Amino acid sequence: MKRSFRKYHRILGIIISIPLMLTVLTGMLATFVREWSLSIGVSASFLLSIHTGEIFHLEGIYPILNGIGLIGLLATGLSLSGLFGRKTRQNPKN
Numbered sequence: 001m002k003r004s005f006r007k008y009h010r011i012l013g014i015i016i017s018i019p020l021m022l023t024v025l026t027g028m029l030a031t032f033v034r035e036w037s038l039s040i041g042v043s044a045s046f047l048l049s050i051h052t053g054e055i056f057h058l059e060g061i062y063p064i065l066n067g068i069g070l071i072g073l074l075a076t077g078l079s080l081s082g083l084f085g086r087k088t089r090q091n092p093k094n
Helices: 002-035 044-051 062-081
Strands: none
Touching: 002 044, 002 062
């Protein structure tokens, strides 16, 4: 069971890493451009359109896909951690 979860966790991690990294980086850069008036040659509105998926016409589903991917990674990661595994009770010998 753990072997299949490891496989799914690895595949899901690779797939979800690109959109999550894009979301994180564009969100940070948009904040830098707006709040700190950092000039990087790209407008904050363009960065936010990438951040929300609007530039790819995915603004309605992009956050949902990011969320589903993260929930999948959390579920497989927690199952691999052994937090929810069966614990055997050892009976003390009298």
